[in-house]
Amino acid sequence: MAFREYKIGARLFGLALGGSMMITLYMPSLNIVSVASTEIGLRKGLAFGRQSGFSYEDPFLQGWGKPLVVMLKKDPRTGQKIEPVYAYVYKAGVPFTSAIRHPRIMGKGVEDLSLDRGRIGEANEDNGAVFIVSEGRFEGKTVSYIENATATKSWSPEAVLKTGGDANTRHVGAGKTMFTREGCWWCHTLLPEETQDWQVFGEPPRLGDFNSESPTAFGSDRKAPDLLHVGSRNSSREWLMMHFFNPRLVQPHSIMPRYDYLWGEVDADGNKIDYDKWREEYNDYNDGKSIYPPAVPIPASDSEARYLLDFILNLK
Amino acid sequence: MLKYLFAKNEDIPPGTAAVYFGMSSIIWFVIGTGLGSFNAAKLAFPDFVTGSLLFSFGHMRQVHVMAVIFGWISMAFAMAMMYITPALGNTRLWSEKLGVWNCFLWNFGLSLALTLLWAGMSSGREYSDFPWFIDLYILAFIGIPLGINVWMTIIKRRTQGIYTTNWFFGASVFMVWIVLFVGNLPEYFQLTGLTEAYLTWWFAHNVLGLWITPVAAAIAYYTIPKITGNPLYSHRIGHLHFWSVVVFYSTPAAHHLMSAPLPEWLKSFASVEGVLILVPAIAFVSNLLLTMTGKWHFFVDNVETKFTITGVLLAIPLNMQGGFQQTRAINWYIHGTGWIVAHAHLALLGFSTFLEGAAVYYGLQTILRRKLYSLALANFHFWFLLIGFATYWISMTIAGLIQGAGKIYEVPYIDVVIAEHPYMIARWVGGTMVFTGNCVWLYNMWMTAREGTKIPEGRLPHELAYER
Numbered sequence: 001m002a003f004r005e006y007k008i009g010a011r012l013f014g015l016a017l018g019g020s021m022m023i024t025l026y027m028p029s030l031n032i033v034s035v036a037s038t039e040i041g042l043r044k045g046l047a048f049g050r051q052s053g054f055s056y057e058d059p060f061l062q063g064w065g066k067p068l069v070v071m072l073k074k075d076p077r078t079g080q081k082i083e084p085v086y087a088y089v090y091k092a093g094v095p096f097t098s099a100i101r102h103p104r105i106m107g108k109g110v111e112d113l114s115l116d117r118g119r120i121g122e123a124n125e126d127n128g129a130v131f132i133v134s135e136g137r138f139e140g141k142t143v144s145y146i147e148n149a150t151a152t153k154s155w156s157p158e159a160v161l162k163t164g165g166d167a168n169t170r171h172v173g174a175g176k177t178m179f180t181r182e183g184c185w186w187c188h189t190l191l192p193e194e195t196q197d198w199q200v201f202g203e204p205p206r207l208g209d210f211n212s213e214s215p216t217a218f219g220s221d222r223k224a225p226d227l228l229h230v231g232s233r234n235s236s237r238e239w240l241m242m243h244f245f246n247p248r249l250v251q252p253h254s255i256m257p258r259y260d261y262l263w264g265e266v267d268a269d270g271n272k273i274d275y276d277k278w279r280e281e282y283n284d285y286n287d288g289k290s291i292y293p294p295a296v297p298i299p300a301s302d303s304e305a306r307y308l309l310d311f312i313l314n315l316k
Numbered sequence: 317m318l319k320y321l322f323a324k325n326e327d328i329p330p331g332t333a334a335v336y337f338g339m340s341s342i343i344w345f346v347i348g349t350g351l352g353s354f355n356a357a358k359l360a361f362p363d364f365v366t367g368s369l370l371f372s373f374g375h376m377r378q379v380h381v382m383a384v385i386f387g388w389i390s391m392a393f394a395m396a397m398m399y400i401t402p403a404l405g406n407t408r409l410w411s412e413k414l415g416v417w418n419c420f421l422w423n424f425g426l427s428l429a430l431t432l433l434w435a436g437m438s439s440g441r442e443y444s445d446f447p448w449f450i451d452l453y454i455l456a457f458i459g460i461p462l463g464i465n466v467w468m469t470i471i472k473r474r475t476q477g478i479y480t481t482n483w484f485f486g487a488s489v490f491m492v493w494i495v496l497f498v499g500n501l502p503e504y505f506q507l508t509g510l511t512e513a514y515l516t517w518w519f520a521h522n523v524l525g526l527w528i529t530p531v532a533a534a535i536a537y538y539t540i541p542k543i544t545g546n547p548l549y550s551h552r553i554g555h556l557h558f559w560s561v562v563v564f565y566s567t568p569a570a571h572h573l574m575s576a577p578l579p580e581w582l583k584s585f586a587s588v589e590g591v592l593i594l595v596p597a598i599a600f601v602s603n604l605l606l607t608m609t610g611k612w613h614f615f616v617d618n619v620e621t622k623f624t625i626t627g628v629l630l631a632i633p634l635n636m637q638g639g640f641q642q643t644r645a646i647n648w649y650i651h652g653t654g655w656i657v658a659h660a661h662l663a664l665l666g667f668s669t670f671l672e673g674a675a676v677y678y679g680l681q682t683i684l685r686r687k688l689y690s691l692a693l694a695n696f697h698f699w700f701l702l703i704g705f706a707t708y709w710i711s712m713t714i715a716g717l718i719q720g721a722g723k724i725y726e727v728p729y730i731d732v733v734i735a736e737h738p739y740m741i742a743r744w745v746g747g748t749m750v751f752t753g754n755c756v757w758l759y760n761m762w763m764t765a766r767e768g769t770k771i772p773e774g775r776l777p778h779e780l781a782y783e784r
Contacts, residue, residue, distance in 0.1 A: 183374020
C-alpha cells in the first residue's frame with residue numbers, strides 16, 4: 001500500500017460505501033420504525049407467532065411452537081354469550097410474537113395502549129397466554145391494540161381451547177410455517193400491487209400491516225394468483241382441500257404441484273390413506289376409464305394439510 | 317485434497333487451491349443446472365415426479381438458486397482470485413493452505429446447507445434462504461478466509477501498483493462480508509415486518525451488485541488483456557467503473573420492492589440510482605470492447621476470449637433491462653412476471669457465467685499446465701450454454717410479457733397459465749441444454765487434467781495449438 005493514492009482511495013471508498021449504507025439502511029430505518037401497526041398487522045403477528053421460518057422451537061418447519069386462533073362465541077370463564085371474537089392462544093412454552101416480546105415495534109399509540117390497557121407486559125411465555133385485539137382511543141384517534149385476555153379477563157389457554165373446540169380452532173401459525181416450508185410463495189405472492197391488482201386480488205397491504213411478521217414472504221415471481229385475500233374470494237374448505245390434494249381435480253390446467261403428502265399416513269377417521277390406489281383410480285379417471293375421480297380423504301385434525309388449509313382460509 | 321489439509325504451506329504446490337476451487341465450481345454448476353432443469357420440467361409438466369415432499373418444486377427451487385450462486389458462481393470467483401490475484405501481484409498466493417481449507421470448508425458447508433435447505437430448513441427469505449447459523453458459517457468459513465487470502469496477497473505483492481482486477485477483487489471480498497452480515501440481520505436478531513422484507517431485498521440486490529457483478533467484470537479485465545496481448549484500453553474508465561459500482565450499485569435495493577408499501581422517497585431514490593447503474597455498465601463494456609481493438613479474431617479463434625466477450629456483450633441487454641425495468645414507468649407492467657426470471661438468468665447465466673467460464677477454462681489450463689483436452693467439446697459447451705440460455709431467456713421474456721398483459725387487463729389467471737405453457741416447455745428445453753453442456757464441460761476438464769497436452773515452461777496455454 002505504498003502509494004499515497006491508495007490511502008486516499010481507501011478513505012474515499014469508506015466514505016462512498018458508508019454514505020450509501022447511511023442512505024439505504026439508516027434513513028429508511030427511521031421511517032420504518034415510526035410506522036404504527038394496523039389491526040391487520042396485529043392480527044397477523046398474533047396468529048403467526050414468533051417465527052414462521054427456521055427457529056429454535058421449530059428447526060425443520062414442522063409447525064411446532066406456534067399459536068392457535070380460536071373463534072369464541074362464549075366467554076370461556078363465565079360461559080355467557082359474547083360478540084364473536086378471535087382469541088390468539090399461546091399454550092405454555094409457545095414463544096410470543098415479536099410484538100409482545102418487543103412492544104416498541106408496534107409503534108406509537110399501539111404500544112402505549114397494549115401496555116397500559118392491554119397489560120401485555122404481564123404475559124408470560126412459561127404459563128402461556130391468550131390475546132385478543134381491541135380498539136381504544138389514543139390522542140384523539142382510534143387505535144387497535146393487543147389485549148392480554150389472560151390478565152384482563154382471566155381467560156386461560158386451556159379454557160379458551162376447550163370452549164372453542166376443534167371446530168372453531170385454526171392452526172394459522174403452523175399453516176404459515178407450511179406455506180414457508182413448501183415454498184407456496186415461490187409462485188403465489190402475498191402482495192397485491194398498488195397499480196392494477198385491486199379488482200382481482202383486492203386491496204394492497206399498507207405500511208403497518210407487517211410489524212410483527214417474519215418472514216413476510218411477499219414472493220417475487222407470480223406464477224399463480226396472489227393470495228393475500230384469497231379467503232375472501234374462495235372460502236370453500238372442500239374446494240381448497242381437493243385443490244391441495246391434486247390441483248387438476250378442480251382446475252385441469254393448473255401447474256401447481258400436488259400436496260397430497262401433507263395428508264400424512266391417516267385421514268380424519270384414522271384410516272390409512274392408500275396413495276397408490278388413489279393415484280391408480282385418478283389415472284383411470286384422467287384417461288376416461290371412469291366417470292368420477294376418487295374421493296379426496298378428509299385430512300386429520302393434526303395433519304399438515306389441515307394447518308395449511310387453516311392458514312389459507314384465514315387470508316381474508 | 318485431504319492430503320494437503322495437513323501439509324506444510326511450503327509443501328503445497330502453488331495453484332492447488334485454485335484447481336480445487338475450479339473443479340468444485342464445475343461440479344456445482346452441473347448439480348445446480350441439473351436441479352434447474354428438473355425444476356423447469358415440473359413447471360412444464362406438473363405431474364412429473366409428483367407426490368413427494370423432497371421432490372416438490374417448493375423444496376427444490378431454492379436449492380437450485382443457492383447451488384449456482386454459492387457453488388458455481390462464488391467458487392469460480394474464488395478460483396479466479398486464487399490464481400489471478402497472485403499473478404497480478406507477481407507473487408504467490410499468501411497462504412495456499414488457507415486456500416485449500418477454504419475450499420474444503422466451502423464444499424462441506426455448502427453440501428450440508430443445501431441438504432438442510434432441501435429438507436425444508438429455510439428462513440423463508442428469497443436469496444437468503446439459509447437459516448442464520450448457515451449464514452454465519454458462510455461468513456466465518458467461506459467469506460472471511462477468502463477475503464484474508466486475497467487481501468494479504470495484494471498487500472504482499474511484488475508489483476508497485478494494483479491492477480484494476482485486484483481493486484475489484486479486494487473491494488468485493490470486503491463488501492460481501494458487509495452484505496452477508498447486514499443482509500441477514502433479520503435472522504440474527506429476529507427483525508420483523510418491513511425491516512425484514514426490505515433487508516431481504518437489500519441482501520439480494522447487494523449480493524449481486526457488490527459481489528457477483530464486480531467480480532465477474534474483474535475477471536474480464538484480466539482475461540482479455542492477458543490473452544489478446546493488448547493493454548487495457550483505459551485505466552481511467554476502469555476507475556469510473558470501479559467508483560460508480562461502489563456508489564451507484566450499492567444504493568438501489570428498494571427497487572425490488574416497487575409495489576410494496578415502503579417509504580415513497582426510498583423507492584424513488586432507488587429507482588433513480590437504478591438507472592445510474594448504466595454508468596458502470598457502459599464504462600465496463602466500452603473499456604473491454606475497445607481493448608479488443610485489432611484482436612477481434614480471438615473472439616472466433618480462442619475459447620476463453622469467446623466466453624469473455626460473450627459475457628461482456630450480454631452485459632449490454634442486461635444493464636439496459638436492469639436500468640429501466642425498475643423505473644415506475646415500466647416496473648408496474650413486468651413486476652413479478654417471468655420477465656424478471658429471464659432478467660435474473662441473463663445476469664447469472666448469461667453475463668456472469670460466461671465470464672466465470674472463461675476464468676475457469678483459462679485458469680485450469682494455466683495451473684495444470686495442460687492444454688485443453690478438446691476444442692470441439694469446448695465449442696459444444698459454449699454453444700449449448702449460449703443457445704440454451706437464449707432459449708430460456710427469450711421464452712421467459714415472452715412468458716413475462718404475457719403475464720404482464722394478463723395482470724393489467726385482469727385476465728382470469730388460469731388463462732395466463734394456459735398461454736404460458738409452450739414457453740414453460742421451451743424454458744425446460746433451454747435449461748436442459750445448459751445442463752448437457754455443463755456435463756460435457758466437466759468431462760472435458762477432467763480429461764484436460766489427465767490427458768491434456770503438457771504446456772512447456774514459459775508458454776501460455778492459448779499460444780499452443782490443439783491436438784484434438
